């Protein structure tokens with residue numbers, strides 16, 4: 001009965017414009033943030049961090065980034081893995097070339113570098129759309145992986161061709177390297193997620209967000225009311241790649257510690273993040289989180305249930321995962337393109353009217 | 359008329375000098391000549407209609423004005439200057455807004471967001487300002503929301519503010535599209551068949567809105583319309599096109615009695 005707009009009068013346009021217009025949603029958001037920052041770090045285990053929370057947080061950043069490009073601006077990209085690799089390799093080069101540089105700067109600069117690369121690969125979007133653009137970004141994906149594999153400068157001529165993150169600390173706490181504490185890694189990622197999600201929310205509710213959506217919904221009309229398509233599309237590519245680059249950087253420096261480009265940033269990664277936003281909801285920040293959580297939790301849950309619970313083969317659990325994800329992708333693409341976020345919104349709409357639907 | 363002096367209409371509106379002039383425009387699509395050597399002018403504050411049978415080239419003319427097509431020959435003069443070939447978004451920034459014959463709204467966005475998008479040329483906060491939101495971006499958003507709400511009130515669409523436009527019926531969509539164009543505070547408003555497909559009541563509303571816009575904001579309006587009754591009622595001057603050629607130009611009464619126009623509309627030979 002308290003999930004209501006009634007009685008919660010908005011007296012200014014700023015209030016009408018806030019992220020969580022319903023008080024209950026606002027409190028739930030404060031609660032989640034409080035649990036995330038104040039509770040979870042104290043109950044952290046290696047398993048919780050490595051199996052669930054770190055990948056969830058990092059993929060959430062990547063999903064928000066891709067959602068800005070695909071869900072908000074309507075430009076399809078299959079290059080996410082390649083752009084994550086740009087973030088990872090920029091971090092590696094920065095960390096090895098400038099050992100004194102702090103990790104926040106390394107991560108942000110990696111995002112910036114990826115934004116520049118993303119804009120360059122976004123240029124074709126001015127001429128081509130839809131399927132053809134997807135193929136062009138696919139080419140970017142393969143080109144980038146090939147580049148990081150074949151040009152030894154990128155992996156500092158190491159014999160294995162892998163890159164590994166040296167240990168770096170801030171304020172006496174190791175963030176990267178084998179000595180890093182899972183709570184510290186988690187908080188470092190959470191801080192990025194928190195700030196980046198907030199920035200993304202601001203961008204998508206303002207003028208530039210509307211320009212992106214107008215390009216997505218009808219590019220000709222957008223142009224005729226004054227949207228510069230070049231600026232709108234390239235800014236979407238830049239912002240999106242910035243996020244994806246930061247995700248790639250964290251994936252390498254904080255989460256894995258060592259990567260081989262083909263294995264970690266291959267085409268599977270592009271599809272994984274794309275599935276996250278399709279299942280979570282295109283054009284929704286919340287959906288990016290929901291999709292990331294779903295795709296991270298699903299394999300964990302299935303392994304738990306089928307392998308640990310029923311004693312089945314883990315390979316079988318993997319196959320069940322493919323079937324479920326495939327089915328869901330089809331379901332959401334056909335029935336509900338706005339994904340889990342939309343289902344959630346529908347549930348809330350029902351709740352708002354309950355118990356009097358009129 | 360020398361193009362500079364202003365006149366006062368019988369209903370008391372002031373019509374100023376020439377604000378836009380099309381000079382010898384020719385537009386071809388491959389072999390098809392959509393517009394053939396057409397010239398006409400638009401005066402400040404007037405309602406200028408373009409009429410003609412289907413395929414006459416009316417929409418093409420609006421598309422030339424809004425920079426969507428670049429004519430092979432001819433010049434567009436705007437505010438006393440010859441206009442360089444421009445992209446549509448540059449034309450929009452010069453204060454020319456429009457609606458489309460086939461509604462072109464942003465279906466995935468709410469009515470309010472559609473209208474707010476129309477304010478974009480008045481919003482100057484950088485991407486960085488917008489990302490941080492507090493301060494400049496928020497102030498600008500609220501100020502422009504104010505303007506959007508004025509237009510929403512004016513067009514009487516308060517109750518559908520937060521509705522996704524994809525869910526609206528046709529007549530309301532047309533109104534939202536007008537709102538989106540209007541909120542830009544254009545100097546010239548181009549309307550491509552704003553009343554097509556509407557019932558009588560909706561047409562009356564739309565007529566009233568067009569007249570009010572012109573009267574209250576002094577907006578110059580160029581409109582394409584098939585309904586002769588409406589055109590003769592609300593427009594100050596009319597251009598008549600047929601097969602890409604201009605066959606008449608003048609006040610409604612002149613045009614009505616022009617034999618070429620009668621032929622084009624009735625399709626009979628004139629003796």
Ligand SMILES: Nc1ncnc2c1ncn2[C@@H]1O[C@H](COP(=O)(O)OP(=O)(O)OP(=O)(O)O)[C@@H](O)[C@H]1O
Pocket residue numbers: 387390391392410411412413414415416417418419459
């Ligand atoms: N993009 C295009 N490519 C090729 N031909 C075109 C194009 N746009 C318009 N035409 C042609 O130009 C001519 C004029 O079309 P236009 O749409 O301007 O007519 P109209 O007067 O608006 O007609 P209606 O009343 O049906 O809207 C038509 O013969 C049309 O087929």
Ligand SMILES: [Mg+2]
Pocket residue numbers: 416417418459550
């Ligand atoms: Mg037309």
